[in-house]
Amino acid sequence: AQSVTQPDIHITVSEGASLELRCNYSYGATPYLFWYVQSPGQGLQLLLKYFSGDTLVQGIKGFEAEFKRSQSSFNLRKPSVHWSDAAEYFCAVGNTGGFKTIFGAGTRLFVKA
């Protein structure tokens, strides 16, 4: 069965600092992996996805994530955080075809000036 663990419930970073959000997944086959962002009053928005190929994937808003099969991880990174990045971030794993998608509990990001 698919599962996702996001170990950090919340993280606070200073504006301009780098960011890494952790995600570990469990899935028997090659996973489809996603990162979504949810801002207050906004719907879920896809930041990036990994299906196959290059293990370092680039997304929108300057985010990137690296798939590490040996660690069952798909951590999200951004080199310099902006105040507008404050939101809830969800890692998700999809089955082959990406249809049944299981989400983690989320990490809330706070950005301080």
Add this chain to the structure above:
Amino acid sequence: GAGVSQTPSNKVTEKGKYVELRCDPISGHTALYWYRQSLGQGPEFLIYFQGTGAADDSGLPNDRFFAVRPEGSVSTLKIQRTERGDSAVYLCASSGDTGEQFFGPGTRLTVL
């Protein structure tokens, strides 16, 4: 339409009542998904449709929950004999050829 729409945006009902939640997907999207998001949690998969048929309904919590998509477009999530534990935001998403899921704003269901 331009995006996924869901109606109503808010629904308050009493325990034991029946409710219907509607989802209008992006035009042309063949796949449609329902999720439930409780406070402080990530979205929980309920069901997804490929065309008119439910391709995977393994996430429906019990037989009080049912969803239909009779013409392969609009979908309705139906909850019978609502319980207070059903209170949550119900999210709908649709996807096309790329597989990227586009989410609607959700319906906030409150069961009193």
